[in-house]
Amino acid sequence: MELCERKAATIALVRGTDLDMSTPAGILVADVMGATARHEIKQKSDRQRRAQQQAAEQGKPAGGRRAFGYGSDGVTVNEAEARHVREAFADVMHGASLKGIARRWNDAQALTTAGNLWTHGTVRGVLKNPRYAGLRTYRGEVVGPAVWPALIDEDTFEAVRAILSVPERRTTLTTARKYLLPGLALCWKCGSDCATGHTRHGKRVYVCRANKCISRKADDVDALVEAVIVERLSRPDAGDLLATDNRDELRELQGKAAGIRQRLDDLATGLEEGVLTLAAVRKSSERLRNELRRVEVEMAATVHTDALGPLVDAQDVAAAWSALDVQQRRGAVDALMRVTLLKPETGRRDFDPASVRIDWRAP
Ligand SMILES: [Zn+2]
Structure with missing residues (x-):
């Protein structure tokens, strides 16, 4: 319109009279028509938005690309x-x-x-x-x-x-583990954890995950670590390894988690009843969810070390140990010690127990 005004052009309309942009009357009509059109467009998009919102409130599909598992109507199940x-x-x-x-x-x-x-x-x-x-x-x-x-x-x-x-x-x-030490045993050289691998002859080995610095026969290492744990837990002072009774800790964490879930529920109710605004609920619920996540992670760690209780109390520690599954054994190893795989002496072919370093964790 500015250009037409400057050039004093005449705009010929398919439906309607010509607009002579060299006259004030022509410009006025063009302005009015433009404003009307803008108003129309605005109303149309408002109507569309209201229609979309209404469809959402009625639970109707939004359209767009078909969702996996449903037909193109978004309702029929594929x-x-x-x-x-x-x-x-x-x-x-x-x-x-x-x-x-x-x-x-x-x-x-x-x-x-x-x-x-x-x-x-x-x-x-x-x-x-x-x-x-x-x-x-x-x-x-x-x-x-x-x-x-x-x-x-x-x-x-x-x-x-x-x-x-x-x-x-x-x-x-x-990564539900099948073996005792992958992810737990560390490489002496670079400090990376070790993964399970296999030699050409099909022997299972622990290999430094990051740099492949070392490769140690897994069965030997597992047997040594398990023997050391059973021996340590058979001693009369084994109870000292359990610094705190984590059953109490677990109960406390469970209580905390239940409290947070209750507060999340309350927020939802507050929103439903219109007592709280969406923005307020979103902010608080995000904080609560983060808190809940932290508590759940702590709970997982506590359940891990829980495997130790029955072991320490057992009459026959070796039997109790063999009754545990791999996950529980891994939990016990993780709670008790840090295992580092060292480089074996050069030329030595049999397994040297001194080539596995075990550092007990302070209770
Ligand atoms: Zn390494």
Whole structure:
């Protein structure tokens, strides 16, 4: 319009009279028409936003790309994909990794609805999407129940979300260990932890994870560490290793966690009843969730060392030890000692117990 005004152009309208931009009357009409158009556009986008919000409140699908596990209407369940989704939720509860799930979906030719291969990131997106618990979100907030059927219950959804958002828990769960010392034994040279590997002859070894500085036969190291623990716990003063009764500690942490969950519930109620604003609730709930996460991590550590109690009390420590599973044994090792794998003397072929350093942790 400024250009037309400067150049005194005449604007010819398909529907309507010509606007002569060299006259004040022409400019006035053009201004009015422009303002009317802007008003129209604004009203239209308001209407669209209200319609979207209303659809969200009624739990209707938002449109856009089809969600994995559902048909293009966003409501009908696509049974083949839905089965993958349900399995994935169950698998994460049992410690599966997102990478493994992505691999399985790709192997089964169940690609993303955009036709791409799955990655751990896109699988995470599915597992953290409230849609699968039958919840409708609007601008990132759950606004209520959706009209489509849920694929999993809300408790499972919440549990999986908790698993996926605690980094410590994620690593311990995804790498459920089969052996005693991977991740626990340290390399003497660089201080990295050791992973399990195999020699060409199929012998299991502990290898420095970061720099491959060392490789030690795993069975020998495991046997030595286990013998040392059983011997130490068989001594009359074994009880000294348990500085505090962590049952009390655990109970206290459980109480704390329950308190935090209660406060989170209260916040939700406050929001529902309109006593609290969304912004206030979001701020407090974030703080509480962080607090809860810390308590849960502490609880996991306490449960770990809990394996020691029965061992110390046992008449026959060796028998009690062999009754433990690998996770419990790892917990005991971790609570009791730091194991460092040293370089064996050159030329020596048999296993030298002195080549494994054991530092007891102060109780
Ligand atoms: Zn190393």
